[in-house]
Every structure is written in C-alpha cells, then in structure tokens.
Amino acid sequence: MTSREKILNSIASNKPALTTLPNVPIFEGDGSIERFKTVLEGIGGRVIEVASKADCQAAIDKYYSDLKNVASDIVKANVAVNLDTTKEILEQVDLAVIQGEIGVAENGTIWVPEINMLNRALPFITQHLVLVLDKNNIVANMQQAYNKLENVGSYGVFIAGPSKTADIEQSLVIGAHGARSMMVLIY
Amino acid sequence: MNHQNHPELAEAFNKDFERTTWHDETLWFVRQKRDKAVYPIPEFQDLRTLASEIKDHTLSNLDNYLIEFEQNAIKNGVKVHWAADAAEHNQIVMDIIKSSCKVEGRNTRMVKSKSMLTEECHLNAFLQKNNIDVVDTDLGERIIQFRDEPPSHIVMPAIHLKKEDVGETFHEHLGTTKGEKDPQILTEAARQHLREKFVAADVALTGVNFAIAETGSFVVCTNEGNADLGVNLAKVHIASMGIEKMIPKLHHLSVYTRLLARSATGQPITTYTSHFTKPAEGKEMHIVIVDNGRTQQLGRADFRNSLKCIRCGACMNTCPVYRRSGGHSYDFTVPGPIGAILSPNIDLHKYSSLPFASTLCGSCSDVCPVKIDIHVQLYKWRQIVGQANELPAAKKWGMKGLAKVLSMPKVYDLGGKLARGALRVLPHGLTHNQSMNPWAKARELPDAPKQSFKEWYEENRK
Amino acid sequence: MKVALFIPCYIDQFYPNVGIATLQLLEKLGVEVAFPMKQTCCGQPMANSGCEQDSKGVYAHFVDTFAEFDYIVTPSGSCTYHIKKHYDIIEQTPAVQKVRKSVYELVDFIENVLKIEEIPVDFPHKVGLHLSCHGQRGLRQANASEITGVRDGQISKLLRKLKGIELTELDRNDECCGFGGTFCVAEEAVSARMGQDRISDHLRNGTKVLTGGDVSCLMHLEGIVKRQNAPIKVMHIAEILNGNQP
Numbered sequence: 001m002t003s004r005e006k007i008l009n010s011i012a013s014n015k016p017a018l019t020t021l022p023n024v025p026i027f028e029g030d031g032s033i034e035r036f037k038t039v040l041e042g043i044g045g046r047v048i049e050v051a052s053k054a055d056c057q058a059a060i061d062k063y064y065s066d067l068k069n070v071a072s073d074i075v076k077a078n079v080a081v082n083l084d085t086t087k088e089i090l091e092q093v094d095l096a097v098i099q100g101e102i103g104v105a106e107n108g109t110i111w112v113p114e115i116n117m118l119n120r121a122l123p124f125i126t127q128h129l130v131l132v133l134d135k136n137n138i139v140a141n142m143q144q145a146y147n148k149l150e151n152v153g154s155y156g157v158f159i160a161g162p163s164k165t166a167d168i169e170q171s172l173v174i175g176a177h178g179a180r181s182m183m184v185l186i187y
Numbered sequence: 188m189n190h191q192n193h194p195e196l197a198e199a200f201n202k203d204f205e206r207t208t209w210h211d212e213t214l215w216f217v218r219q220k221r222d223k224a225v226y227p228i229p230e231f232q233d234l235r236t237l238a239s240e241i242k243d244h245t246l247s248n249l250d251n252y253l254i255e256f257e258q259n260a261i262k263n264g265v266k267v268h269w270a271a272d273a274a275e276h277n278q279i280v281m282d283i284i285k286s287s288c289k290v291e292g293r294n295t296r297m298v299k300s301k302s303m304l305t306e307e308c309h310l311n312a313f314l315q316k317n318n319i320d321v322v323d324t325d326l327g328e329r330i331i332q333f334r335d336e337p338p339s340h341i342v343m344p345a346i347h348l349k350k351e352d353v354g355e356t357f358h359e360h361l362g363t364t365k366g367e368k369d370p371q372i373l374t375e376a377a378r379q380h381l382r383e384k385f386v387a388a389d390v391a392l393t394g395v396n397f398a399i400a401e402t403g404s405f406v407v408c409t410n411e412g413n414a415d416l417g418v419n420l421a422k423v424h425i426a427s428m429g430i431e432k433m434i435p436k437l438h439h440l441s442v443y444t445r446l447l448a449r450s451a452t453g454q455p456i457t458t459y460t461s462h463f464t465k466p467a468e469g470k471e472m473h474i475v476i477v478d479n480g481r482t483q484q485l486g487r488a489d490f491r492n493s494l495k496c497i498r499c500g501a502c503m504n505t506c507p508v509y510r511r512s513g514g515h516s517y518d519f520t521v522p523g524p525i526g527a528i529l530s531p532n533i534d535l536h537k538y539s540s541l542p543f544a545s546t547l548c549g550s551c552s553d554v555c556p557v558k559i560d561i562h563v564q565l566y567k568w569r570q571i572v573g574q575a576n577e578l579p580a581a582k583k584w585g586m587k588g589l590a591k592v593l594s595m596p597k598v599y600d601l602g603g604k605l606a607r608g609a610l611r612v613l614p615h616g617l618t619h620n621q622s623m624n625p626w627a628k629a630r631e632l633p634d635a636p637k638q639s640f641k642e643w644y645e646e647n648r649k
Numbered sequence: 650m651k652v653a654l655f656i657p658c659y660i661d662q663f664y665p666n667v668g669i670a671t672l673q674l675l676e677k678l679g680v681e682v683a684f685p686m687k688q689t690c691c692g693q694p695m696a697n698s699g700c701e702q703d704s705k706g707v708y709a710h711f712v713d714t715f716a717e718f719d720y721i722v723t724p725s726g727s728c729t730y731h732i733k734k735h736y737d738i739i740e741q742t743p744a745v746q747k748v749r750k751s752v753y754e755l756v757d758f759i760e761n762v763l764k765i766e767e768i769p770v771d772f773p774h775k776v777g778l779h780l781s782c783h784g785q786r787g788l789r790q791a792n793a794s795e796i797t798g799v800r801d802g803q804i805s806k807l808l809r810k811l812k813g814i815e816l817t818e819l820d821r822n823d824e825c826c827g828f829g830g831t832f833c834v835a836e837e838a839v840s841a842r843m844g845q846d847r848i849s850d851h852l853r854n855g856t857k858v859l860t861g862g863d864v865s866c867l868m869h870l871e872g873i874v875k876r877q878n879a880p881i882k883v884m885h886i887a888e889i890l891n892g893n894q895p
Contacts, residue, residue: 178412
C-alpha cells in the first residue's frame, strides 16, 4: 500500500460523521479610503492620493528622486524586468512601481497578481515598493475582497505594508527581507 | 525522558525571577495587542464560529478534500507527494533535491521559511547529514538555528531570548559589533546576510498555512517576505503541509485571513498572504502532504478537533503557565496549551506531564480563533494519563485514598477533625516544611479552625 | 422551593466562616435552607488530577445527598462548574440530571433565581475582585477579556451597589491566580509565581480587601498575602454580602 492510500484509508476510517459546511456571509463594513489609509499607515505603509493614474509619475519623481534603479510598467523605468530577468539584476532594483488590484480597508492589504509583478521576485527583492491602486477598488474586508477576486491566477499575493519583523524582543523593525518601505498611490 | 518533566523545567525557568517577569510581560503585551485588534471587529465571534465549523466540516470529509486538492494541484503542474511519517517526509524532500537540484562540487543550498512541520520532522538535521546546507530565513528561526536551539514559540520562535542574547549570537556568527543590541541594527545585519543566501539558493522550502481543495492552491503567510523571496528566486519550491491544512474553497480564506494575524500578533493581516497555484515558467513546485500521527488524532473523538489549529500561537500568549514557564519547558515542537493536547497523541509517556501544565483556566479556549476546546481536552487527556497508569505514584494512591474518604461522610468528618487538630498543635516549622509541603514554599497554610462548618452547624442549628 | 446548602470540603474544614456567612446571607434574603449533614465533596480534586474514575463513588454520594432538593446553593463557582460539566461520566439517571441542573453558585442564585439586584450593606473599602476561572469562563458569570473589553459580571454587579465601596481597576482583570487544584503543588513554582503576580496587581492598584467567588483561589492568594505580610484582607464574597467587615 502506498502512503497515499494508507493516509486516505486511515482518514476514511477515522473521520467523524459528515457535518455541514456553513455559508460565509459577505459582511458589511467601512470600505472608505480614509479607513484604508489609517490602517495601512498604522502598519508602516504610506498612502498618497493622486488625481489620476497619469499623476503617479509626478509622485514618484517627488518622493523617490534619490532612488536610482527603478522597475515598472507604469512609470518611467531604467531596469527592464521580465520573467527572465536574472537574480543579479533583480537584486539591484531600488524601487518597483506595480499595479495593485484590490485594496482592503479593514487591514490595509492590496491584492497583487503575478501578471502585474513583471517577475515573481520583484515585489519582494526590491528595496522599496510602490503599489498603484484605483480608489474604486477598495473594499471593506476580506469577504468582499475574495468575492471580487475571480481567481488567484498562478500566483498572487495580498501585500500589507513594508516587510517587517518583531522577532527580537517584540521590537518592531521595518524592512526585514522584503521591501524597506511601501507606498500606495491611490487615484 | 522523565515524565515529570514540565514541573522541573518550569521550576528551573522560574529561578530567574526578573527574566520570568520579562517573559510574562512580553507575551502579555502580544496578548494585549491581540485584544486591541480583535475588539473593534464586530463580527469577530461570528468569524470564530465560521472558522470552527468550516474546519469541522473539512475534517469530516478530509479524504475527499485531499483527493480534490491533489487532482487540482496536479492539473496546475504541481507534483504531489504523500508521507506517512516524519522519516518519509524527510526522504521525499531529499529525493526531490537529488533529482531536481543537481549541483557540482558544492553542497546544495536550501532556504527555508518557517514551518513547524519540518521542525516536527527534524528535517534540518537530516538534510545537513546529507550534505545539504539549510538556512532558516525567518529572523527568529535563523537566530535559534545559529544557537542550535529549538523554537520556544510557534509564531515567535526566539521569544525566549533578549536582545542582548541575540546581539551576542550575531556578534559570533555575523560579525556585528560586540555589545550591539539594537534590534534595528541586528535585523539589518540579518537582512544583508540572508539576501546573499536567498540569491544563492537552489531550492526553497516553505510550510503551508492553508491548502484549498477547490483550486489546488496553497497559501503561505509571512511578515518578513522570506517565503516569497526564497521560492521566487530558487529553481525548486517544496511546500510541506500536514493533512489538516485543508479548506474546501478559496473564499473560505476570507474567514481565516481575518482571524490569523489578529489572533497571532495583533496585526490586521500578515504583511504577505501568498497564494501559490502554478510554478513559474521553467521552475518546479512540489507539495509534500504529511500524516505523522494526524490521522490517529482524527480517530480520537475527544481530541480530533485539535486538528483545526491554524498555528496562531494565541493560546501560548494568553496562557499564564506558558508565560511563566517558557516554550522549552514543554519539550515538544508545539509548546503551550495546544502542544499539551497534541503531544500526548504522539507519546503519552513522554508528554504525560503536559496536560497537567495548566490550571484549566480556559483562557486558551476563549482566545482560540477556531474554537478548539483546549482546556476540556487537557482535562480529558488527564483522565487518559491516569487510566494509562502514567501518574506519579504518590498522586495516584493519594487520589484513590481521598476518593474513598470523600465517599464516606463519617470518615471524612473525623479525618478533617484530626488533620485540623494536628495543624493547630504542630509547630509552624513542621507544617510549613518546604521539602515535605510544596505549598509552603511561597505560601502560608490557612489557619486551622477549631470547628468545621459542620461542627458549628451541629452545635448552633440542629 | 426546597433549597440545600452545599459547603465544599475545604470550606467546611478551613473556612467555616464562609459557610456561616453563606447560610446567614441566604436566610436574610428569605430563603429557608437545609444542610444535609452527610455531604462531603463534589469530587473535583481527584477528577482534575486524572482520577475521574475514582471519583464516581463521590459523585454518586453527592447525588444521593442532594437529589431531593430543587436548588443546591454553594459558595463556589468551581464546584458548581464541576458538577454541571463533569458529572457526565456517570449514568444520567433522573436524579443525576436533576442535581446537575439544580446546582447554583451563590451569587448566580441570588441574581438569577431570587432576582435580587442589590443588597443593603455598607462596605466602605477599596475592594479588588478576583474572578475565579471556573465561575467566569466555566459558568460564564463574568465577561472574558478574550471576548470583550467590557469588564462586567455577576459579582461585580452586586459589589458595585454596596454603600461606600470602591472597586479596584486591575491591570489584568481576569488572569488566573494559579491555584488549579493539585496544580498548586504539582507545579508549585508556576503556581506560586502566578499568585504573586496577582497580588502585585492588586497591591499596585490599591486593593485593601480582596474578594472572589471561590475559596480555593482565595486560600492560595491569602497564603501569599500572609507570607508577604501584604496589607490586604482576604474575604469571600459571601462574607461581604452578609455584612461582615474586614
């Protein structure tokens, strides 16, 4: 008998009688930009409202003028990143500007599917991360977010703020392994 | 291993009064952060109920969900493996590495994000014996890996250490300045050190927080970004999951993602909630599904719902005993209340003291985001330990004697009278002798009154 | 309404004044109380130690002693919880079911059976309430901080209405005292430390009189108070409600 059969047989003989699967309601809640902003800033992110998607460039120029290597398909970039980009090049990226799809006001998280990432490693290896988000795509909570999300594609991540850790004496440190800072440009 | 281990290790922990204070307050701080994150969510209790019921249902149909998951994962181009126990899990990981990550002239390099399952399987030691360099990339895990210690908490593996301890360790292993203890600086040193490891890795291993039957996807939650950084840079991704990680549908994640981080650390959500469905072009993704005692626990009606655990660690943070005895006092991969109900399933003899490492205060059950009745299960394990003759002899015979006395009112009345009489006349030094009477080490005995209530009642009311 | 008083073993032997206060209080509130003399214990000490099977005789004796009554009132949340929750291992005869349903913790009985919301007693002291876990989380007599930030419960409701009383606001409102039955000796180090930490919280926040619904917790805490010579007087809630003064 393979381990697969062994495990499945053991489950079949040990599991309890079938219970019903509850329905998960789509809970109501505050899906305002204000709440999204407050929560995300509370976990170390920064939120800037811009007039339109076209204005993202001006914001990047304003806030990140000191960063050299930029990867993006939204604003001017000087590092070309695609699926085949090597680790050595990815490692040099200072700033990645990427499209986010859904923002969640309750927890400040933003859905980023693989197709927006240019390369799966980019949102994590970049020193600084900017996500661009349409304000009409902010929902209240995760029920509403998953409801809006038709599928998760091959790979996708909810990202909430910069990389962080509190593994040393519970002292919060921003910038563990991933992005040292995270900004959301809402248009 | 002595089966009275927890009290002894806890006593040793308590010898350092200040450090015990610090440990208790640090974990209580996390519990308070959890409260602040939980109270404002009006439907939090509804979410707990949903989370519990979804998991109950999943366990009641687990074989079918695993099959559904497997089929969908295979369709997605993921390779699925099954391991009956820890040894098989480790061998499977080894075999994947051998066939997929051939390297010449050096050891294969693995980066690993936090996985309690691989701790349970003692994977690191096994791989290292087989010439595979394993680097734990979660900061807390890396710290204890340097120190060659087991984790003391499932979410905050190095919570037993002070920043001075970490500073010392990093000085030794990473060359930070001696005496440097600023968490910011130490974390930066780890970042630089681990970035090299990420870029150089051949294979990345992660745990699994949730596996979704409907889509064949699995979800990994981290704050540091180490899981994503590892797997997206390495050629091969291996994900190790216990069979209990299943949930039926994608949208069920909406329940668990609202509960997990709030319960664990008081964050509204983990920084990264990563959904892996298909490997990237030219890369490999493997899932190892592990039993290692879980199906046996599924067969124990009183204890099966411990398999609902989503490993948030809230029961540890809230447990007044854990906070004052430290994770290592449990001597099991998963410490604290949840560990005390999981461990006897693995080895009743070795872990027989753990169900007693609790006052049965019930805080763990009330804090649990999936409503595991932890304190009820602790009580039930105690009975099994008692029935299996694993109680210390003095306790066992003492309890048998006490039970006899308490079912015979006359004997009870007389016994009480004699005992009180003795307590009144014996010198304090004898009644409070610390080697004979553990009560008296830190406490006075109550005054022994002349009359019991019964005697008073007989004299005044009959 | 036939009401019996159950005085748990350790109260009978070591804290007869709590038993007396309970009896007097119930009588003041107009209840006619019987005290069956053959009572001993609810069986909890053995059961919590993993010897539930050995307790069956004690359970049977308890049921036999109290089955004839409509209400069994006891100044202990812990014993009440044990009878309600853990008498499930003996055959559920009508008598067993009746006893499990009829047993009430004293304050619960006062508020929810007698429907009394206020007791006319002067108690001009700063009082710290220790919530016993079995009363609070077991019988749900008080809110749990894991569930809500609102600190409220049956005992604090009655206490708050006493004349002149001031209630201590604790840093940790419902942390266990560390008694835990045989835990208090089997895990002596942790038990003592938990108790010491509770007393520190009370001292830090000004408690002069420490009270609660369970003598077991109070016995442990009083043991620490006395060892430390701390300026706290320990009284059971029955004593306070009966008008006893510290």
